[in-house]
Amino acid sequence: MSSPTHTHTRTRSGTQLSEEYIQDSFHSYLKSSLTQAKVERLLDADLLSSAEGDLMITGPALCLYFAALRSTTDPPSVPLPRHNKTFEPTELSAENCPLTFAPFLRVWAHTVPSIQALAPEYQHDLARIICNLEPVSSPLNPVIHGIAADLRAVAIEISQRRSFQDRYAADLQAALDSGNVPSSLAAKKASFVPPPSYEASPPSSVQSSPNTQTLSFPPLSPTYSAGPILHTHDIPPQSPSHLSPYAPRAGSGWPSRSPSPSILSPSSPAMEFIRETLYAALGDALERQPLLRGMLKQDPPRAYFAAVAYAILDVGTTSLTPEGAIVGVLGTPLTLDDCPPTLRRFMLELAAIGRQAVEIQDADDARAVKFASQGNDIPTSRMERVRQMLLEGIGCSSQRRGEEEGRRSVQGKAVAFANRINGLSLALTHLKAFRDRQGQVFEVLAGIGSL
Structure with a gap:
């Protein structure tokens, strides 16, 4: 090399x-x-x-x-x-x-x-x-x-x-x-399957102009029965927070998501609990980030991924107890012990993201105090650069400003943290439980993006 x-x-x-x-x-x-x-x-x-x-x-x-x-x-x-x-x-x-x-x-x-x-x-x-x-x-x-x-x-x-x-x-x-005999019976096969495809198609019931596009969705898995399918007409136009069957509660204390109404019951599997908690946070992300709503019109799949990553950061910083439990949509905590072994690594990673976010925020606050005490302009915080990278990608304007102004760390800590969040987002959204609900969420996202 x-x-x-x-x-x-x-x-x-x-x-x-x-x-x-x-x-x-x-x-x-x-x-x-x-x-x-x-x-x-x-x-x-x-x-x-x-x-x-x-x-x-x-x-x-x-x-x-x-x-x-x-x-x-x-x-x-x-x-x-x-x-x-x-x-x-x-x-x-x-x-x-x-x-x-x-x-x-x-x-x-x-x-x-x-x-x-x-x-x-x-x-x-x-x-x-x-x-x-x-x-x-x-x-x-x-x-x-x-x-x-x-x-x-x-x-x-x-x-x-x-x-x-x-x-x-x-x-x-x-x-x-590569390197295998073509007829070898021992040759392994790649099992990678792309996520569902979301392609533009003309609406069947609404007359549209040639430039109007809506999303068509693959059928949901026949085994999915967690709750009713949402439609865009079920969402009040004035309230983008109603992305999921439950709206975020006003205020900042736990629980950060409204406990009702919900398609979940207290006995719902842990995967559904985590998934619906994150999907509830998508409404908050869309409400606070106009850039996401604009992105929905231009690149819906990219907007969906960015929204999920942003929701992971939101849940990690607002819905985790000091013990690492998630306070979800039902207002009750989901602990690590409640998770099956296959999901514990996701819970541990979400908790680790929450702890690292707190550390970054504390360091940003200390840096801001230092610059202010010296009479200097307060630079863009590391957490703000992370949020911008989650929304816009690695080539975003705030990342370029950080490089130009010489504040980028040698180890690229802001980029690495954004990568960590995106990595968890990729891992979660490729699980079957998430793929089964993506069609519904895309439908709702498309409706919000057209408001």
Whole structure:
């Protein structure tokens, strides 16, 4: 993993490359990156086939890491595979990058000099940290954590794209098949299944203009019977907090969600309890964040994911007891002991996010007091940058301001914390219990976004 010689090659500028071309190139490299990670034992076949953990983040982050090692230009650009041998090699640069991917390229390019400046053993440690493995070098270079946080943040953004989700299983399968005899009966199969698709379709009962779009939803699982399906006409137009069957209670004390009405009963499974508590918090997020409501009109799936991540932060900071129990929609706490073993890691992570949020807020308050006492302007707080990244992604304006004003920590703590929240959001929303309710929640979100 030694660093290449850094040269000052001029990238080919001109016509903006198409999104499809970039997507094809990315998945070509993703297959080779996953294969190389398998050869180097950073990822094993069992993990690749199960697609468990945060592999949907790890894979793209590894691809970005290997692309950084291959980059030979200044400013950094991505060498793209030739789709036709008659064409000269193409490099993805700021000059020809599609606008959709420009924030990803900017953040990636910022990491390239730091990655290439690392000693080979630290480059290997970076790859291990990306794969959630312990580093082997001692002492550890602290810069590595900040680089890994940035790469994983871009990977999270990529993993939310439907075009990526639809092709990821094939990428995993290509890595699994590498080195295997084609007829081998022992070859593993990738089990990754994309989340439900939400596509624009014309409404059946409302006359609309050519520019009007609504969402169509896949049928819910026939086994789902937790409660009635919500429709947009059930929601009062003046109250976006009525996202779920229960509205948040006014005030700041426990319980932070109204205990009634609710589709849950005191004996409801823990997964339903956690899910409905988070979905109740979505209404609060939409009410407090106009940006989310605007995002619903332009990119509903991205808005849904951002809202869930924001709800995780909200629940983690307002609905957890000191013992780590969740005070949910029924006004009663859900303790760790109440959870089945398969859900305890989610509860523990939610509690850890809540504790870390308190620590960050305390540090922000102390920093604000220090700046104010010195007569200086109070800078954007770390927690505010976290919230903005949850809503807008790694390339958001507040993150850029933090970098430009020199307040970004070497270890990228704000980015790492946003990644932690997004990682839990990805893990939860890919569980069947969440997927079964996503259609209903999307329907309600679409109705709120049109208000």
